[in-house]
Amino acid sequence: MTAIPPEVQVTFTEDQLEKISDSLRLQNRERHWFDTRPVIQIPFMPWSFYLVILAGRNRRYMSKREQRIASQLLIVSLLSGIIILSTTGLVVLYLLKSALGINLFSDFSLGLWDWFLKKWQG
Incomplete structure (x- = not known):
């Protein structure tokens, strides 16, 4: 979001920010040779954990x-x-x-x- 001027950033709605975030997440996901993101739900606990494993050519x-x-x-x-x-x-x-x-x-x-x-x- 740093490429977007601050005066434009404040005009985004929550829905727009969510869609932008989803779009960026999908864009990055397609660039990895191996991409798995399992979610581990612990029984009787109000929270879950996630694990991200990525492999591929480094483009950064x-x-x-x-x-x-x-x-x-x-x-x-x-x-x-x-x-x-x-x-x-x-x-x-x-x-x-x-x-x-x-x-x-x-x-x-x-x-x-x-x-x-x-x-x-x-």
Whole structure:
């Protein structure tokens, strides 16, 4: 509403303001790839809560601080993904090695294979 001069703003009726608000809400809703807004009603309570989850391409201007935070989050996300994928890969390779009966070090085991067998055999 800041683009509308104050002398015009005071002439709006409640109905007009509601329609403008609805129009803007619908306009923004169409621009997101994923948009869900569930309402959670708690039984026997006079109020409800809502949750908004949006995902899509960022079309707004980002300040330098926001850009820096976004870059840091990207780096942390990538590093976390690499660590998780590497750890998962190493565990799978270790289990495969153990399944094939290959011993790299005599009289040494991480116990992962024994744990895995117990889980699968019940």
